[in-house]
Amino acid sequence: MTNTPSYRQIVLDGLWHNNPGLVQLLGLCPLLAVSSSFINALGLGLATTLVLIGSNVTVSLIRNWVREELRIPVFVMVIASFVTVIELAMNAYLHDLYKVLGIFIPLIVTNCVIIGRAEAFASKHSVQRALVDGLMMGLGFTLVLLAIGGLREIIGQGTLFSQAELMFGSAFEDARMVLIEDYRGFLLAILPPGAFIVLGLLIALKNTIDNHLARQQTRRATNEAARNAPEAAATTTQATES
């Protein structure tokens, strides 16, 4: 049994330190394929999050029941049925979005994040923690998808939130924002290579921020040490004098 992480730690892991899209680099197939616009990214991100929560909770519930050698087939079954349920539900209640995301919904099954979290986290921790982990990993994945989707849509088409009506109904038909007037479009951003490039840039950005924070921390530590050192020296001299 590994030690139990705090909720704060689970949240930070999912959103930043161990982000599925930027650090674990899991689930790249749907990530890269669907992130050509903000709304597509949102749809797939939410569907993945739902599956993650469902599978994490179920796996955690049955973790003491299922023996080592049966774990993986049972996990696969749990995940496959959750994905099928969500696919059917999307087809029934978000039909237009379903038509756009099409084949990528069943492909959530192949998203390694899900079985990865089931095996690495949910099978070892309590239901509440597994739920929070599923939610946070899903949110982390969704946020990366949204960043890539948003950037690709802006660079590629000069718009944001186009086709919002697919997800939120006809009331949102005007949600589409034209950010750059008379933009001819930048094809590379919409094509698959654009997804790789944007993802690479995001990973680089995250590493830069992490490095910056780490450097700040060491500087603060050395400063503090330097501040404490003369005092320590002073006390020792005082001690010898008296």
Add this chain to the structure above:
Amino acid sequence: MATKTDRLLRNTLLGGLILGLFALVAGLLVATTYENTKDRIKENERQSILRALHSLIPPERHDNDIYADMITVQAAGLGYRGGLAKIYRARMGEVPVAAILEVIAPDGYGGPIKLLVAVNFDGRLAGVRVVSHAETPGLGDGIEEEKSNWIHQFDNRSLINTPPRLWAVKKDGGVFDQFTGATITPRAVVKAVYKALNYYELYLEQIFTAPSEPHE
């Protein structure tokens, strides 16, 4: 020794039982969801087909149930090699108004392009729409109605007002525009629409007299 095999056997059976139990629960979950969503999904599909049909033949032009008034045909002339093409029929008080044909343009740049081709009873095109395609975004996807009005060039064209040699893109001496950087896509669509019109002329009578078939 015997106890060891016994244990192994028991373990295996127990494992199988647990796995079977999970399969049962998972199966039940999926089956219940399917049962509860299937009518809605069917209705969604009907609505989305109906919306596409009505964008070509507006509701005021017909009074029949255009979705139900459908036949399926085996037709290489509509681009279907194997598989059945659907043809929807619009009528006003039993009088044929137009037919909407499912057509595949097999030679798109990114694979087959699925089209709906609406032909008025007199042989003029009421319109063409792209149902699905895998053409390059930004280049070939101008065939979509939302992206450009290229597809409206077909409106009102017929085999009579546009002779066969003009059913081509301008680059090939025809009347239809091509896109900058994408000739293959419009060429494929023009060819498929032309073939569909020929099919319509050839089978005009059967198209409107064949009894309608149920959607499967």
